Amino acid sequence: MIKFLDLKKINLQFQNEIEKEIISVFRSGWYLKGNYVNQFEEKLAKYIGVKYVVSVANGLDALRLIIRGYLELGVFKPMDEIIVPANTFIASLLAVSENDLKPVLVEPNKNTFLIDVNEIEKKITTKTKAIMVVHLYGRVSNFNELKSLANKYKLKIIEDNAQAIGAVYKGVKTGNLGDAAGFSFYPGKNLGALGDAGAISTNDKNLYDVVSVIANYGSSYKYHNIYKGVNSRLDEIQAAVLNVKINYLDDSNAKRRSIAKKYIANIKNSKIILPEYPEEFKSHVWHLFVIRCEERDKLQKYLKKINIETLIHYPIPPNKQKAYSELNNINYPITEKIHNEVLSLPISPVLTHKEVEKVINAINNYV
Numbered sequence: 277m278i279k280f281l282d283l284k285k286i287n288l289q290f291q292n293e294i295e296k297e298i299i300s301v302f303r304s305g306w307y308l309k310g311n312y313v314n315q316f317e318e319k320l321a322k323y324i325g326v327k328y329v330v331s332v333a334n335g336l337d338a339l340r341l342i343i344r345g346y347l348e349l350g351v352f353k354p355m356d357e358i359i360v361p362a363n364t365f366i367a368s369l370l371a372v373s374e375n376d377l378k379p380v381l382v383e384p385n386k387n388t389f390l391i392d393v394n395e396i397e398k399k400i401t402t403k404t405k406a407i408m409v410v411h412l413y414g415r416v417s418n419f420n421e422l423k424s425l426a427n428k429y430k431l432k433i434i435e436d437n438a439q440a441i442g443a444v445y446k447g448v449k450t451g452n453l454g455d456a457a458g459f460s461f462y463p464g465k466n467l468g469a470l471g472d473a474g475a476i477s478t479n480d481k482n483l484y485d486v487v488s489v490i491a492n493y494g495s496s497y498k499y500h501n502i503y504k505g506v507n508s509r510l511d512e513i514q515a516a517v518l519n520v521k522i523n524y525l526d527d528s529n530a531k532r533r534s535i536a537k538k539y540i541a542n543i544k545n546s547k548i549i550l551p552e553y554p555e556e557f558k559s560h561v562w563h564l565f566v567i568r569c570e571e572r573d574k575l576q577k578y579l580k581k582i583n584i585e586t587l588i589h590y591p592i593p594p595n596k597q598k599a600y601s602e603l604n605n606i607n608y609p610i611t612e613k614i615h616n617e618v619l620s621l622p623i624s625p626v627l628t629h630k631e632v633e634k635v636i637n638a639i640n641n642y643v
């Protein structure tokens with residue numbers, strides 16, 4: 277059986293180092309807001325190239341706290357609008373609507389799966405305050421185009437970098453392109469903890485000050501509350517694990533890239549549309565390797581039968597979710613087509629050469 281993602285195998289690569297660190301947290305008697313968290317925030321800031329990092333409990337919190345921070349700073353107001361790609365994971369929308377702002381969906385380009393910059397301008401109103409750019413599947417968005425649009429309309433750019441840690445655009449890491457970025461260290465992400473974890477990165481001192489306080493009960497000085505805050509903290513154990521794994525992130529992203537290259541060079545089947553991989557975006561980090569096929573469900577069953585596990589990211593688009601009934605009657609034909617056709621192949625840093633070959637042959641033999 278070729279697993280879609282073998283988390284056990286991924287983490288066992290670092291078994292000795294991780295176990296040693298977890299034991300030292302255990303023995304330290306200090307479990308929140310300590311040295312490991314400080315060290316991780318510094319390491320991540322250095323890695324991304326930003327001035328400030330605030331660690332939080334998960335990726336959704338990172339995004340919702342960025343928006344909450346801008347609300348507290350008076351940059352956003354309730355009922356303002358944020359542009360969000362229509363085919364993203366639901367968390368990108370939840371972060372907006374939970375703060376009483378409105379997510380305005382924009383169709384992606386069906387070949388890149390990323391927001392179609394040409395479609396954004398039509399959706400900009402006087403209430404639009406920001407664009408949430410999602411580097412979906414670990415693919416780097418064409419940032420210069422987004423930036424000139426944001427400059428023209430004075431919009432903030434919030435990066436949902438949950439799937440693309442380590443990716444680079446023209447020499448700058450994702451997470452350091454916009455005004456602020458949210459990261460997820462959910463176990464299955466490219467940098468995965470052993471539970472939930474997340475972070476915010478920014479170069480904006482005001483935003484940093486606000487979000488770090490809100491994430492800690494709205495208090496910077498114990499029992500003195502400036503904001504009606506939340507409890508969203510990274511714990512020392514997760515920080516200790518991430519401190520080890522971040523050292524291997526570039527190496528594991530390089531392995532993902534080499535598998536993507538093999539898939540692209542060797543999968544040849546007229547029923548399959550491969551993801552684009554142009555030279556100028558060679559830094560994609562391939563959180564997912566997503567192909568398109570009109571007979572997607574049939575292909576998935578065929579692969580399952582020969583013991584190749586695949587997943588669908590995502591089976592239902594946000595505008596068709598019950599939770600977003602207000603969007604149910606708006607049509608997003610490209611998004612819906614994508615959701616009907618996408619299939620994610622196994623692409624993990626521990627996939628063996630033989631397993632990659634098996635996936636390639638299986639797909640080439642599909643009729």
Ligand SMILES: *Cc1c(COP(=O)(O)O)cnc(C)c1O
Pocket residue numbers: 334335336337364365367368410412436438439459460461462472473474
């Ligand atoms: C995983 C993910 C999130 C949320 O991260 P959690 O840590 O699961 O809360 C947000 N956006 C995208 C695109 C994601 O893939």
